[in-house]
Amino acid sequence: MSERNIFLTAEDRKRLVALLERPTAAWDRDDVRDLVVEIQRASVVPAAEIPPDVITMNSKARLLDLDRGATLEYTLVYPQDADFADGRISVFAPIGAAMLGYRVGDEIEWTVPGGLRRLRVEAVLYQPEAAGDFSR
Structure with missing residues (x-):
């Protein structure tokens, strides 16, 4: 992941830190260390x-795969809510950790076994905070 200025809500930070403090957190994975x-x-x-x-x-974003030209829609979720087939990506997954805090227009780059993946954030289709849903 590249160096960038990201924003987190205080509640998201609190929940993520609590998850990472659990003994089951996979600290040996590079993407978790990056997170x-x-x-x-x-x-x-x-x-x-x-x-x-x-x-x-819990935001839903439309992303453009810059290498393949495909449009993707993912919702960034906590690990227990992940379902890749339904487009719900765990924040502990490499793409999830890379998405967190990015803004519309930003390009996301991260390393996968086959090389480098590049996506651009085209739209945030749903953001709990913008919708006034501060409990998600």
Whole structure:
């Protein structure tokens, strides 16, 4: 993942830190370590102040695969809610960790076994904070 300024809501940060403190957290995975670094350096803001074009937890985003030209829609979720077939991507998955905190227009890059993947955030279709749903 590239160096960028990301935003997290205080509640998302609290929930993510609690998940990472569990003994079952896979600390040996690079993407989980990257997520820890992102959380530590994120700008933490109250949910009511998060910009509406930022991918937060439980946000649904439209992404453009810059290498394949395909449009994808993913919802960024906590691990227990993940269902790849339904487009619900865990924040602990490499693409999930990479998506967190990105904004419309940003390009996401992350390394996969087959090389580099590149996506651009085209739209945030749903963001709980923008919808006034501060409990998600």
